[in-house]
Amino acid sequence: MTFARPETYHPETHDGTRSRPSRPRRLTAATCVVLGLGLIGGAVTGSWLTGDADADGDRGNFAAAEQLWHSVPVDQLFPRTLDGEGAGPGGADRTWTRIAVAPDTGCEDAFDPLLRKALAPVGCLRLLRATYTDATRSHVTTVGLLFTTGDFAAMASLKSRFEREGLDRRTDLMPLPYAAQGTLADRFGAGQRASWTLSVLTDAPVVVYAVSGFTDGRTITEPEPAEEAMKSGATTAPAQSGLGHEAQGLADRVERGFRKTVASAVDKAS
Template sequence: MSLPRRTLAIASAIVVIAVLALAVGLVMAQPSGGAAAKRTSGAAAQDEAARAVWRSATVEQLLPTSIKREGTETYLRLGIDPDESCAKLPAAFTRELAPTKCTHVLSATYADRTQTVTATVGIVVLSGSVADRLRFFQTWTPDSNANNAAMMPHAYPVPRTIAAQFTDAQRVTWQSQASSDGTYLVYAVAGFTDGRSGPGAAAMAASSGSALSSSSPAVQVAGDLPAAIQDLLSTRIQDSQDGAS
């Protein structure tokens, strides 16, 4: 039995409407999906650009010959450590980097403008997923770590300079600062140029003694240099990300 023409027309109209609805849905979905993919790839590109800064810039650029801070404070680079391996970090230090891992350490020794304090500054390059690096940033505790003598990075003495005798025995204090994305950790370990010995582990744990007071030049330098290097890193990261976008 044949269907009435009205029934066929209605059926045909339903099919046409369904096809049009499907087509419109696909068209509307494409821009949204494309934008989401673009955003995802853009974030990945920016993250990759940030992680590549230590390779795209030289050590001399990341640890420049001089660093000027607010006021009249200036730090002069005395020498760059040719050893970039993570093995030069204390075991207690590298354990605290979890869930990330150290891949390279760029370091140099500086002196303050008055040549009262020398400090070895290090840039620790970290590897790990975005989530791992964010977790590291959130769990790294600079102040409490600074009281842990076992974590204190080694000094780098520079021959034929005022830091020639800057050995581990002369280390007074250290401080650190992690980048907000957990890609870089900057530290500075400081001591006096007159060769005086640093405090023992018990004094460091208690933060006792004039050498560890907030007014101590060594403490001020140890806190200032990581912030200075992080500022330089942030500028280079931003420039690299702008180029990647």
């Protein structure tokens, strides 16, 4: 590999001294510096929005995220409608409509005892939940944001344990739905859970989950985690009905929206 001579070097006029960059070149260099800084800042924000930020970026956003449960409007955390482009089986589009928002609560009666025990190491500050239905009004899905009292290390440890032991795939650790009376979800109880997903974040003190079922109140004898129900060729009832896609699609979009909210809060603070 060879490098050309610097632009400031002109053989025909060289007198042993370094010529001074012209004003246009100085302006170009300054512009490149500004653009470079902007790209670096954008990359940091963008990587956090997709869950790929480094440890320092994670810790900076962590502090901002833990304060948001009481200051962000519910329509921002759980929009009235959510579009899921390509989120359905075979890449079909989905649209979900919010039909109920639960009052923010603690976690005492919000989870089955075993899941509550598994989440205990990070504590429970507040639980926010909303239930959605699909465009056909045949499916219902509850999405939850559990704000914990755990610090950065505690969240990382819990995430590692869930992944290592497969706790997010155990049917005895499914989240409970929010069955709002007088809505399409009023028969959406523990026995109606068909598919679910649960994600422990490490860049925020938050656990994101979603659990889906049918609006007709049918009992599900073999619920299946969304990851399995979304696999090509799966033949279980949750897979054939697309309920794995419902749970995963809604959880992903609520989590994405939450990350954008945190990024915006960090930008305003800085």
